[in-house]
Amino acid sequence: MTIPTETYDYVIVGAGSAGCVLANRLTADPSTRVLIMEAGGRDTNPWIHIPVGYFKTMHNPKTDWCYVTRPDPGIAWRCLQWPRGKVLGGSSSLNGLLYIRGQPEDYDRWRDLGNPGWGYRDVLPYFIKSEDQERGSGEYHGVGGPQKVSDLRLRRAIAERFIDAAVEIGIPRNDDFNAATQEGVGYFQQTAHKGLRWSTARGFLGAARKRPNLRILTRAHALRVLFENRRAVGVEYRLGDSLSRCFARAEVVLSAGAIGSPQLLQCSGVGNGSHLQALEIPVVHHLAGVGDNLQDHLQVRLVYKTRHRTLNDEVNNPLRKLLIGMQYLLFRSGPLTLSASQVAIFTRSDPSVDRPDIQFHMQPLSADKPGDGPHKFSAFTASVCQLRPQSRGYVRIRSPAASVYPDIQPNYLSDQLDRKIAVLGIKTARRIAAAPSLAPHIVDEFVPGAVYQTDEELLAAARLYSQTIYHPTSTCKMGSDDLAVVDERLYVRGVEGLRVADASIMPEITSGNTNAPTIMIGEKAADMILEDARQAAV
Numbered sequence: 001m002t003i004p005t006e007t008y009d010y011v012i013v014g015a016g017s018a019g020c021v022l023a024n025r026l027t028a029d030p031s032t033r034v035l036i037m038e039a040g041g042r043d044t045n046p047w048i049h050i051p052v053g054y055f056k057t058m059h060n061p062k063t064d065w066c067y068v069t070r071p072d073p074g075i076a077w078r079c080l081q082w083p084r085g086k087v088l089g090g091s092s093s094l095n096g097l098l099y100i101r102g103q104p105e106d107y108d109r110w111r112d113l114g115n116p117g118w119g120y121r122d123v124l125p126y127f128i129k130s131e132d133q134e135r136g137s138g139e140y141h142g143v144g145g146p147q148k149v150s151d152l153r154l155r156r157a158i159a160e161r162f163i164d165a166a167v168e169i170g171i172p173r174n175d176d177f178n179a180a181t182q183e184g185v186g187y188f189q190q191t192a193h194k195g196l197r198w199s200t201a202r203g204f205l206g207a208a209r210k211r212p213n214l215r216i217l218t219r220a221h222a223l224r225v226l227f228e229n230r231r232a233v234g235v236e237y238r239l240g241d242s243l244s245r246c247f248a249r250a251e252v253v254l255s256a257g258a259i260g261s262p263q264l265l266q267c268s269g270v271g272n273g274s275h276l277q278a279l280e281i282p283v284v285h286h287l288a289g290v291g292d293n294l295q296d297h298l299q300v301r302l303v304y305k306t307r308h309r310t311l312n313d314e315v316n317n318p319l320r321k322l323l324i325g326m327q328y329l330l331f332r333s334g335p336l337t338l339s340a341s342q343v344a345i346f347t348r349s350d351p352s353v354d355r356p357d358i359q360f361h362m363q364p365l366s367a368d369k370p371g372d373g374p375h376k377f378s379a380f381t382a383s384v385c386q387l388r389p390q391s392r393g394y395v396r397i398r399s400p401a402a403s404v405y406p407d408i409q410p411n412y413l414s415d416q417l418d419r420k421i422a423v424l425g426i427k428t429a430r431r432i433a434a435a436p437s438l439a440p441h442i443v444d445e446f447v448p449g450a451v452y453q454t455d456e457e458l459l460a461a462a463r464l465y466s467q468t469i470y471h472p473t474s475t476c477k478m479g480s481d482d483l484a485v486v487d488e489r490l491y492v493r494g495v496e497g498l499r500v501a502d503a504s505i506m507p508e509i510t511s512g513n514t515n516a517p518t519i520m521i522g523e524k525a526a527d528m529i530l531e532d533a534r535q536a537a538v
């Protein structure tokens with residue numbers, strides 16, 4: 001049987017947050033032919049475009065890979081659901097819409113870890129380039145880019161009280177976490193426009209979709225990168241029941257995300273040699289760090305019963321629910337436009353720390369876990385996470401077949417600093433809850449509850465009442481040490497013609513939500529690819 005083949009200049013695997021950016025930028029020159037392949041389908045499910053639709057698209061195998069982590073000793077041997085977008089737009093099509101860039105020091109650290117060109121002043125122009133900021137342009141913001149960013153279209157009294165309480169314990173008010181300083185309390189910005197989600201599929205792919213030099217292939221599952229000697233020349237993939245191959249004259253770019261990219265490298269023979277040999281995969285290049293260095297933000301969720309009516313009451317009332325639907329249909333406003341959180345705090349777990357090391361996500365609603373229906377009583381959630389966790393996990397294939405999910409082990413709270421900050425985070429939440437503006441409105445702490453008091457008890461609560469915020473990164477980290485997978489131009493070390501550009505290349509997780517940084521990575525990767533192509537041509 002002959003396998004159908006086609007040749008392009010660039011083949012991109014994964015149409016997610018980074019992949020869609022690359023597809024747009026690389027096809028701006030009509031003479032460059034690009035194929036982007038996506039294992040998921042088109043983004044036709046209406047819930048993708050309604051901001052709160054993540055409740056419907058998460059844990060739905062039509063749009064979500066539905067990964068589950070290994071039993072993790074650090075969180076009482078629990079296994080967590082790890083949703084990842086499997087659709088055009090990738091995780092930007094089902095994420096919580098929160099737009100946070102991180103702290104300047106994050107990128108300066110990336111640079112200082114052996115990655116010239118990745119300091120804050122180097123990457124800021126790419127954040128600005130991608131952006132279409134509702135508030136207008138400025139030193140930190142851009143307009144006219146494909147990524148729309150806007151303010152929330154909903155305010156609730158309990159959220160205002162929460163902000164006031166944070167100010168009362170000494171946290172400054174901050175109306176823009178993506179400008180001069182991240183520290184403070186205020187409302188999130190979101191990747192939405194006029195009440196609709198603005199995924200990278202909508203923003204970046206939407207603008208490029210009609211270009212004749214771009215081919216978008218959906219339901220195309222990449223199985224392995226094809227090598228000639230050590231040069232990546234193409235990708236083998238499954239489209240429906242048939243096997244196909246495509247070839248890249250210039251480069252193959254993996255943008256399959258923090259799970260997909262290391263999995264694909266390992267399935268292709270690039271990874272820890274002894275692990276690959278044990279699975280009888282021919283080793284193209286021994287690269288020990290592929291899949292290692294996994295990082296994620298673990299949030300401890302505190303739920304407070306309150307005397308205020310919250311979204312729980314609105315959603316649990318059938319008439320109110322109908323009105324919410326009407327409000328959205330008629331005005332594109334109301335609770336259906338909500339990002340996953342409304343209020344953020346970036347602060348220090350201890351005054352001796354030099355920059356914010358914890359983040360709060362506050363929502364005027366509560367549930368047993370994300371994706372579950374709201375509680376039957378009035379309550380709000382204040383979850384707290386450590387911004388720069390030290391615990392490291394891994395993504396490791398169990399089979400040479402790309403259809404078999406890899407083992408994912410986050411190793412949460414395996415580092416002493418992470419355990420300490422988890423405890424300090426809960427204490428900070430309780431200080432806010434006890435502040436004069438908020439305390440009179442609280443009935444009690446429902447989760448974890450007043451029975452948890454000593455440091456050991458608080459750590460036990462952190463192990464039991466914590467969840468991912470869906471930010472896995474760093475499994476193909478950029479750098480120059482032995483565990484680095486890509487260099488500072490995002491080339492996979494030890495082979496040719498192959499780059500990785502997505503959240504997996506972060507040397508360390510950023511201090512905040514990871515979508516905006518991943519879009520920036522896509523922008524910078526595209527610029528480097530085009531620059532290298534120009535240089536090769538002279």
Ligand SMILES: Cc1cc2nc3c(=O)[nH]c(=O)nc-3n(C[C@H](O)[C@H](O)[C@H](O)COP(=O)(O)OP(=O)(O)OC[C@H]3O[C@@H](n4cnc5c(N)ncnc54)[C@H](O)[C@@H]3O)c2cc1C
Binds near residue numbers: 040222471472504516
């Ligand atoms: C439920 C959820 C909520 C989140 N909330 C927020 C938030 O509010 N704010 C924020 O900043 N961040 C949030 N994040 C994180 C953020 O969305 C991700 O960090 C970011 O989207 C990662 O981008 P990526 O390009 O690395 O991967 P993805 O966007 O996941 O893209 C990878 C793409 O590759 C495809 N793919 C994978 N393997 C293959 C293969 N073998 N063949 C073909 N295609 C393949 C996938 O289907 C996917 O489309 C959230 C994530 C999730 C899942």
